[in-house]
Amino acid sequence: MIRVPAEPAGTFPDAWRHCVGTGRLDLALRRDYQDSLALLQREIGFRHIRGHGLFSDGMGIHRPYDHAGTRHVHHSFTHLDQVVDAYLSAGIRPFLELGFMPGGLASGDRTVFWWRGNVTPPRDLAEWAALVRATLAHLVDRYGIDEVRTWPVEVWNEPDLPDFWQDADEQAYHRLYEATAHAVKEVDADLRVGGPALSPGAGEGWLLRFAEFAERRAVPVDFVSRHAYSSGPAQHVPFGVHQTLAPAGRLLDQFAAPRRELKGTRLADVPVHITEFNSSYRPDNPVHDTAFHAAYLAPVVVAGGDLADSFSYWTFSDVFEEAGIPTALFHGGFGLLTHRQVRKPAYHLYAFLARMGRDLLTRGDDHLVTRHPDGRVTVLAWAPVDPSGATPGPDGHTLRLSVPVGGRGEAFLWRLTVDEEHGNAYTAWRRMGSPRSPRPHQIDVLHEASEPARSHRRLPIEDGRVDLPLTLARHEVAFVELSRVEDETPPWWDERRLLGREPA
Known part of the structure; x- marks a missing residue:
């Protein structure tokens, strides 16, 4: 940690x-x-x-x-x-x-x-x-x-x-x-x-x-x-x-x-x-x-x-x-x-x-953590590589951070991922057969394949901090943003009633 x-x-x-x-x-x-x-x-x-x-x-x-x-x-x-x-x-x-x-x-x-x-x-x-x-x-x-x-x-x-x-x-x-x-x-x-x-x-x-x-x-x-x-x-x-x-x-x-x-x-x-x-x-x-x-x-x-x-x-x-x-x-x-x-x-x-913040909180061999003026904390993390080509590099890389976000309750996590399978149009192009002059529909596919993978979730805040475990795939670069949740859900809202049924 x-x-x-x-x-x-x-x-x-x-x-x-x-x-x-x-x-x-x-x-x-x-x-x-x-x-x-x-x-x-x-x-x-x-x-x-x-x-x-x-x-x-x-x-x-x-x-x-x-x-x-x-x-x-x-x-x-x-x-x-x-x-x-x-x-x-x-x-x-x-x-x-x-x-x-x-x-x-x-x-x-x-x-x-x-x-x-x-x-x-x-x-x-x-x-x-x-x-x-x-x-x-x-x-x-x-x-x-x-x-x-x-x-x-x-x-x-x-x-x-x-x-x-x-x-x-x-x-x-x-x-x-x-x-x-x-x-x-x-x-x-x-x-x-x-x-x-x-x-x-x-x-x-x-x-x-x-x-x-x-x-x-x-x-x-x-x-x-x-x-x-x-x-x-x-x-x-x-x-x-x-x-x-x-x-x-x-x-x-x-x-x-x-x-x-x-x-x-x-x-x-x-x-x-x-x-x-x-x-x-x-x-x-x-x-x-x-x-x-x-x-x-x-x-x-x-x-x-x-x-x-x-x-x-x-x-x-x-x-x-x-x-x-x-x-x-x-x-x-x-x-x-x-x-x-x-x-x-x-x-x-x-x-x-x-997307990173102005204030530097910490950095290391595989990560950078910054903060924006509005309190958002941003993390850039990357997996180690083997530049010799002797190995393909590790299958995965694990990093665990204790991130200060302040307050209590929960934090919203937003993650963008680029690796061999995501945010990687080159991989898609190779699987297409490496077309020298891709047709218009293939260009559209490559643009979509170039988009980073996106995910989000909530994590608990304990003593003003979030425990952030990150598992990175081979050759992954990831961006993570953490912000405190200010919950404005109306008191009458109930997800169980989406189809009009009264909750049991």
């Missing part, structure tokens, strides 16, 4: 809500993307959204042209305005990632992803800085300085990897960062700029050298950023991969790394943003679609706020095309949602978090 304290230990950190990832920004022009974002914001409500491709040719911002024998550059914000308008209307703000390189400014033709984001340095650093200034000045003019100051500005993506920055040239990145950061501050000194958005494999030296460079050159750095993944090398199959997974605690180790590495430097106390995290770094790993994934990530999202100012789930939707156009509804995409807004178990993990 775990006795939950009656007095809060503080406020539960909501760093999990600060940001969420997205596919390239011009995907926001599509209807299925906007429908998915509207659902996400209605049921979860993230504050910022981050994705690649702001300066890639698909956004059409950098438009060089020749006139009268002279080269000029026109900056066009047609798509950018539509994307940002869509975000703000959905109640979410941009977390701006400045990249990739426009084709007309690139020094080479090396690209990444199916949609060919250019990863070479600018051939003219001054023209790049002008592009940054013009874009931010336009955003300030259109949306107001007070609004845009709330949008963090991150310089590039994973420059420590040659796939994302030509030859992983560290000195070239430092030059890019310096020019970019000064361009940002020229627009407004209070805009927040940071980086270097390192991959998990960057090693400790990269971030430390970035801090030394920033101090040596007096370059502004308002936050530091890195990414976190816990999967091993890809084992390829057609249109997918399989990978080993480290224990989920490895992700928390990566969340903690920046502050550990920057201790004693000028950047020791700046905010830390994990601008991408997930189990697998691949957009075609079926683990993302499973109940296992939700239970695996539960301890990470519950504890991550102790280690970083934000950690951004990569990504909110399977409207995502880095490895090409997906070949099936369920294809191992990063998204919390599939195409057509079918919720995955990991989506429900976040939706359950959105």
